[in-house]
Amino acid sequence: MKKKKLRIGFYALTSCYGCQLQLAMMDELLQLIPNAEIVCWYMLDRNSVEDEPVDIAFIEGSVSTEEEVELVKKIRENAKIVVAVGSCAVQGGVQSWGKDEPLEELWKRVYGDAKVKFQPKMAEPVSKYIKVDYNIYGCPPEKRDFLYALGTFLIGSWPEDIDYPVCLECRLKGNPCVLLEKGEPCLGPITRAGCDARCPSFGIACIGCRGAIGYDVAWFDSLARVFKEKGLTKEEILERMKIFNAHNEKLEEMVEKIFEGDGS
């Protein structure tokens, strides 16, 4: 009996297209493709259809226009499984860094008084509007993230989530600690692993591109205490942690806790 091919769609909201590029650049894609039918992938195929039923919908990008709100709802209706891909879709992306400022203010700074015929809005994660079934983390995700998720879906199984920090992989690699030994504000302790501690392996402090580990294990407060001891202000700590976690509900409250009673 011939197995029915899995119907796959790759959709983009507002992003840098890096998640799709990462996937498109994988040689392994050629081995995966014969087992799937690509219904929509504008970056690679002209015969793409956005409004068609699929088994798995991969969504890249943050929801940043009113038109995109409608698009994600349509994708949800059409898809059995929705996968949010990359930091924009999962956490709202770096474009959410300015989320505390009013949109009108940002618009004015960039476009002045001019208007365009589309409706912009502040960047938000996909899960704000629809139910997301699985997340692929990273800015961009690692190739092995795609390989694992796609491969697992293709054999009809379900991929597991990652719930441990970058530090774990960094220690296993035997890197000198960027935070404790070099004294730099590394976000490894609160950031979801899976990158094999890519940046700390180059001596670069983690900026948290894979987003914070699940809420109950992301110890923003303990790390904030370490940063505070190293002389960082509350604002500096919040700004750094917010690059990729601006929409995290626990972040501010947990950092505030460390500075309570300081008068700072």
Place this chain on the structure above:
Amino acid sequence: MKNVYLPITVDHIARIEGKGGVEIVIGDDGVKEVKLNIIEGPRFFEAITIGKKLDEALAVYPRICSFCSAAHKLTAVEAAEKAIGFTPREEIRALREVLYIGDMIESHALHLYLLVLPDYLGYSGPLHMVDKYKKEIGIALDLKNLGSWMMDELGARAIHQENVVLGGFGKLPRRETLERMKDKLKEALPKAEYTFELFAKLEQYREVEGPITHLAVKPRNDVYGIYGDYIKASDGNEFPSESYKEHIKEFVVEHSFAKHSHYHGKPFMVGAISRVVNNWKLLYGRAKELYDAHKELLRPTNPFANNLAQALELVYFIERGIDLLDEALAKWPIRPRDEVTVKDGFGVSTTEAPRGILVYALEVKDGKVAYADIITPTAFNLAMMEEHVRMMAEKHYNDDPERLKFLTEMVVRAYDPCISCSVHVAKL
């Protein structure tokens, strides 16, 4: 009675970076209006990095675009280093240019084989070509793998390189790795030459033939390349990068989240063909021979020549990469990083990204970004691109709408637009 015409639209142009569409309005006397709708949402990069720490802003800027993230990183870092009054050592500059070349190789290979070639071979996308065009797909993968491996080694990652920092690199590859990079570049040269021969045979549609003003960075040290402190126009003008605003004006159009640009009041073009048109005298090696033998195909008057110019650059930058690696290796061992003091200041960097001139102007105050202006090649090109789409539409508006759509999409693809880049980047 007046005829009623529905606009011909492509909502989402396939096989380009980002989300854009074409809208052609036809009336009784022909084409009335042509619009490139840029519908990707704004991300306000310049606005959101104001008041942020310089190193954190420098980590965020490359996220503007994945196809040319190394270009964004390196240009932003150069602007920041100029602002704080730091000049990296020559060998560091050479290795940064090698990283940039990795981006150039990957981006050109991806664009030519995966985005452009399917149109000429009658496919909707590269994945369908695998069986019949094994050799071409193989070369595409080899070249893009080479480019991304170079970026992995020197940038820590092929997309969004964190290893480039103020003062140099976080860590440098071992000497053996750089030697291997040279070998791999040498092995890739015949594949790049094959690419040039292949694209030399492809049609450059004469419907869009006409005069074009080309702008490109004037390369430093009189060697065809990426970095430069002056901008040169094909009308003979030349001006320092810092004065870009006196010559190039940006404005908002209502059908696009990306601004349009005019040079002295008129649309202009940037990109591989513009570099070749303005700087061909500075080419050397195999690329110069190919240029001399085929210069009639590298037409300054046709945007489709951009594809062949990219193929020529694949050859050139492979050879240039080897030379730059030699320059760096002559100074081995290399300290990866110098200490920098983040002083107040203002700096402008102009470089040649795969798609053309990329401008970063940054002001630093108290260690933070006080002002940022970023203008990307696609934003420069949009006005000219719209002109060329119009020219194509004027010749074909009576044809089957599918044919018209296909041809106008091909015009857009020849520019290799990067929509993500062009949106949300504009001055304060």
